[in-house]
Amino acid sequence: MAKPKSNQKREQIFQAGLKLFAENGYTKTTIKDIAQEAGVSFGTVFTYYENKAALFRTCVTAPLREFKNHMHDAREEMPSMTLTTLKNLVKQHISFFMEREHYLRVIQYVIGQPERFSEIEALDEFADEFRHFIQDIMRTGMDKGFLPKSDPEEVSYGYLAFLMGMRLSFTDQAKAHQTSAFKNQALRLFGIQEVLQ
Amino acid sequence: MAKPKSNQKREQIFQAGLKLFAENGYTKTTIKDIAQEAGVSFGTVFTYYENKAALFRTCVTAPLREFKNHMHDAREEMPSMTLTTLKNLVKQHISFFMEREHYLRVIQYVIGQPERFSEIEALDEFADEFRHFIQDIMRTGMDKGFLPKSDPEEVSYGYLAFLMGMRLSFTDQAKAHQTSAFKNQALRLFGIQEVLQ
Amino acid sequence: MAKPKSNQKREQIFQAGLKLFAENGYTKTTIKDIAQEAGVSFGTVFTYYENKAALFRTCVTAPLREFKNHMHDAREEMPSMTLTTLKNLVKQHISFFMEREHYLRVIQYVIGQPERFSEIEALDEFADEFRHFIQDIMRTGMDKGFLPKSDPEEVSYGYLAFLMGMRLSFTDQAKAHQTSAFKNQALRLFGIQEVLQ
Amino acid sequence: MAKPKSNQKREQIFQAGLKLFAENGYTKTTIKDIAQEAGVSFGTVFTYYENKAALFRTCVTAPLREFKNHMHDAREEMPSMTLTTLKNLVKQHISFFMEREHYLRVIQYVIGQPERFSEIEALDEFADEFRHFIQDIMRTGMDKGFLPKSDPEEVSYGYLAFLMGMRLSFTDQAKAHQTSAFKNQALRLFGIQEVLQ
DNA sequence: AATGAATGAGTGTTCATTCAT
DNA sequence: AATGAATGAACACTCATTCAT
Incomplete structure (x- = not known):
């Protein structure tokens, strides 16, 4: 058909x-x-x-394509990456994970029942790709000197964990827009300390 | 009953x-x-x-009691808390979240469908208590000087997000024991930078 | 519907x-x-x-409508009622109650367990209407002189009791067609004595 | 056992x-x-x-015994029966049928579902015995002259129908004590007209 | 292409009965 | 004699899927 x-x-x-x-x-x-x-x-x-x-x-599976496109574009601009670019990227990620609520829920629903849904494979593959993407960013940032020394793999796991967990750490809609709070925390995972006034 | x-x-x-x-x-x-x-x-x-x-x-709901007991005990020893104590606490949390796989999945299943399950209320309340617990630790650590200045609320949200997300950031059992990698990342959320050799 | x-x-x-x-x-x-x-x-x-x-x-409840229509029609012709009309009416009632065996059983089943079935209300209302119908016939008959003096309410209760009980007074199908025997008895409730040859 | x-x-x-x-x-x-x-x-x-x-x-089946005893006793006194005795008997019957509500309901429940319950046989036999009892009373009464000529079988069927139907002709408890109204109607079935004042 | 009546496998739950204590 | 935990057959009801219109 x-x-x-x-x-x-x-x-x-x-x-x-x-x-x-x-x-x-x-x-x-x-x-x-x-x-x-x-x-x-x-x-x-x-x-x-x-x-x-x-x-x-x-x-x-269908919505994955959009995020894959995002990674593809970001990779092309990676040679010219700066701390500011990275901060923007993180902000984009947080927004994406916070805004696509329905989709994120479905993803987590499948990941929570991996033996049950064969769709898990597409998600596994995607997670792998995303972590490699982050690891490449880490290496770029450390090479360029705007990121402190860290284990890229550790950071990539931690960062994905953090993004996935955000929506699970509260349930009331009121808190749903605290993007900036999460942003500071996310940057810490990259080893970036914001200066508190 | x-x-x-x-x-x-x-x-x-x-x-x-x-x-x-x-x-x-x-x-x-x-x-x-x-x-x-x-x-x-x-x-x-x-x-x-x-x-x-x-x-x-x-x-x-039943398993929540055990973790509530943990928080109660930890509160009593909070006055004598040091950086080492905190590191141990974080390690315990990570172990707890990584080991109670079944329970954590059920929790996330409920949080993912909050309109569907009334049990969400008990979980909301628990999350609230846990974040306050973390905030009190933050204040203690900042007072005692072994934690850098941060916004306790931000950290508490970020830390819970991270714990909740760990198990969702990979799906193969092989990775399930990388507790130490996650520990380093978790400490970064508190503002603690491990020195890489 | x-x-x-x-x-x-x-x-x-x-x-x-x-x-x-x-x-x-x-x-x-x-x-x-x-x-x-x-x-x-x-x-x-x-x-x-x-x-x-x-x-x-x-x-x-659905089958009640038919009998309500019957009462409605009979009321319209009540002004011209005679003893013969009444006898025919009684015969119709007996036939109706004897022939709708399934329906009558269901009715009696519900009346026998009034606390259990809310349908009892519709039946109550119907019984009330039927008794008033009979009472009006009684008054008409007494006015016109073809019925002896009786208490209309008593007769209405007795007549309904009799109709309801007919099917319970025997169980073998063989007896089920003794309509005429029941008719004589029913007329006695109205105060009409048939002459035995 | x-x-x-x-x-x-x-x-x-x-x-x-x-x-x-x-x-x-x-x-x-x-x-x-x-x-x-x-x-x-x-x-x-x-x-x-x-x-x-x-x-x-x-x-x-157990409660039938009591009524069978009643019939046995009444038979012994039948030779000395008068109109007054009959009226008392009828009153007793009405009281019995009106008061043993639970039992009567159970009886009617079984009669209403004769194919379902084998107990129907005991009830059939009892009904038969009761009708013969009434027929004997009729003959005695007609012999003695205090009852008008009627077909004893017709009356026995009609009377049992009436007794069985009484409790089905209303459902509100309020009406449950109108014994006297039913008594007049019952006597009519025997061919006895009460004189209305 | 769009519909929704027909189907029956599969679900949560009830309850008479058994039987070990 | 008295109990009530254990059992599984049987029920009302749901719903994905098919297919005739």
């Missing part, structure tokens, strides 16, 4: 799935719920996605 | 529930699975827990 | 429910049994009725 | 069963409920009654 059909409905269903899988997990989310949220009829979901598992797979 | 019954079976069922809820989530885990894992018959699960939700609630 | 769906299946399920609830009571009757009796699949029952209780409610 | 055991507990369980079977039917009534109502422990019910069905059978 090719996918000429309406790309708009396809997207509506995707967004509905992302939201509901994030909020209720895989099993609790029903096709009926997704159809309703997407504003399409029950059977239409099956017109665009072969089955529930296929829709879930799409929700988990 | 001071039922006479067999506390051993109660515990078996609890452990089975903890494991399976962690691995498969709430809905995917069936009572039949839990009974099998616990080595009891189907109906026996209902002899010890009113229903599936009650067993889940127990799995989420 | 103006669902499009197939009204034929809806009716099949209704009839199956009426029969089985009558024969086995509410709890003993299973949805599986009803589906089988109706010649539909298990899940289809739930396509037409929200749940077992809703189907039961329909079985108890 | 003989039944030396405690007759008091046996009776408590019997009464509890009678009440709950009457109120909720057979399937809805649980052994646990009965034990609770009887004030004994769960397992004790099985000490006195082999199983649920055996207890139910006892509830249905």
